[in-house]
Amino acid sequence: MPYFLLHTNSLMALSLALIVGNMWIFVLNAPARSLSRRWLLIFYFFQFVWQTSEIFHYAVHPAYIGSLPYKILLSCWTFPALALVEISFIQFNYLFLDDTFPKERRVIRGISFGLGAMLCLFTV
16 A cells, blocks of 8 residues: 555645745845835745645555644645645735835734644644
8 A cells, every 4th residue: 555645735735835846946046135025924934834844645555644744744844835825825915015004914924823823723
């Protein structure tokens, strides 16, 4: 019985991980330094982590779905990465051209981290 299957979705996640990884390297090597660049780097890094976890998520044998290693993969790797992707995307949008609403951005960041922590804690 194969333990790791190459499924269409896992290959799609692999291609997305490669593209996002290249985007992260591109933004990392960009000469411009700003706060929005930092959030964009965080976004691409955790997008890469999330897509890498999706490779394993879709490629795992169906007999392992629901097992402890599968739950650990979801609660300790996939969901935290997904939460940080969303938080960094929202923060980047607030900072795209100018930091117009700094107080609102900080409030939303706190709410987002709280919701992300709840997502991770309630999936265990």
